[in-house]
Amino acid sequence: MPRYYTEPVISVLARPVFSEPSHLPVEWMGESTDGERLAEFAGRLCYMSQHNPAKRNTRDYLENIKRQGHGSVLEHATYSLLVEGVSRSLTHELVRHRAGFAYSQLSQRYVDESQASFVVPPAVIGDSALEETWRTQVESAQTQYVALVESLMARYSWVADKVHRRKMAREAARSVLPNATETKIVVTGNVRAWRTMLELRSSEGAEMEIRRMAIAVLRVLQQEAPGFFSDFETYVADDRKDAARVSHHKV
Ligand SMILES: Cc1cc2nc3c(=O)[nH]c(=O)nc-3n(C[C@H](O)[C@H](O)[C@H](O)COP(=O)(O)OP(=O)(O)OC[C@H]3O[C@@H](n4cnc5c(N)ncnc54)[C@H](O)[C@@H]3O)c2cc1C
Known part of the structure; x- marks a missing residue:
């Protein structure tokens, strides 16, 4: 039986490490993380205001x-996240965010999907009859995938390179897998890019699954660096799902 995800799993892979040059020390105030100090350092360099004339703490x-x-x-600070438990249809939307992002995603041509997991669409969760029907359809598609890989491996048995033969079989067989097939993606983005993506995808107009992922990412990044994301406010929308709004639009 495949594994079914009802939530994304977000792991922080990388965050900034700031190293202050000894000849340009900043008069730091308040609590902050390396990423936040890096951005403040860059901003202060523009006016050579390292002496902090307004006596502002980093987050202010x-x-x-x-x-x-x-x-x-904000572009100086980048965060890399591993995003798992999301569907191929979600990442199809996610990778449309180009400026300031880098992506590396699991390949369905190289990776065997006969044991793949699936992501339950938020609208289906909680209705057992609907979930049952949905699971039957998804599992049937996976059975067809396995059968198709087998037939294609037999059809192309004359291809001597087994790796190439498997790739030929899997790249064709994946066409019968559903959009709900689970995938994994490494996403690196600078803070400006993360903010723009989160604004668009955590709002009520966004598709439910990507909105669920955006809220999960937002919570992780707010922990990482509140100074960059504190103006996002999470709330429960009329559709009873979490959404977020931001005070400072697309900076
Ligand atoms: C609710 C919702 C529904 C959507 N529905 C659809 C849909 O039905 N079909 C569809 O195809 N897409 C759809 N999209 C995707 C949407 O069209 C964008 O591709 C996506 O939101 C990424 O936005 P972006 O291009 O601003 O992002 P990025 O590529 O990250 O760009 C960020 C910003 O950088 C600047 N920029 C980036 N590239 C350029 C460039 N080449 N030239 C000039 N400026 C640039 C722009 O200011 C841009 O806003 C939808 C998005 C949302 C949020």
């Missing part, structure tokens, strides 16, 4: 950067 300084719309300062 970043709030002001967002208020003023100086988004380029």
Whole structure:
């Protein structure tokens, strides 16, 4: 029986490490993380205001950067996340966010999907009859995938390179797998890019699964660096699902 995901799984793979040059020390104030200090350092360099004339703590300084719309300062800090338990249809939408992002995704040509997991669409969760019907359809598609790989391996048995033969079989057989097939993707983005994507995909207009993922990512990044994401507010929308809104739009 395949594994069924009802939530994405987000892991932080990489975060900034800031190393302050000794000849340009900043008068830091308040609590902050390396990523936040890196952005403040970059912003202060523009005016050589390392002495912190307004006596702002880092998170207030970043709030002001967002208020003023100086988004380029936020591009210095990047975070890499491993996103699992999401569907192929979700990543199809996610990779449309181009500026400031890098992606590496599990290949269905190389990886055997006969043991693949699936992602239950949020609208299906909680109705046992609907879930049962949906599972039957998904499992039937997976059975067809396995049969198709087998037939294609036999059809192309004359291809001497077994790796190439398997790739030929899997790349054709994957066409019968559903959009709900689980995938894994490494996403690296700078803070400006993350903010834009999260604004679009955590809002009520976004597709339910990507919205669920955006909220999960938002919670992780708010823990990582509150100064970059504190102006996002999460709430329960009229459809009874979590959504978020942001005070400073597309900086
Ligand atoms: C609710 C929703 C529904 C959607 N429905 C559909 C749909 O039905 N069909 C569909 O095809 N897509 C759809 N999309 C995807 C949408 O069209 C965008 O591709 C996606 O949101 C990424 O936005 P973006 O291009 O602004 O992002 P990015 O590529 O990350 O760009 C960010 C910003 O950088 C700038 N930029 C990036 N590239 C360029 C460029 N080449 N030239 C000039 N400026 C640039 C722009 O200011 C842009 O807003 C939908 C998105 C949402 C949120």
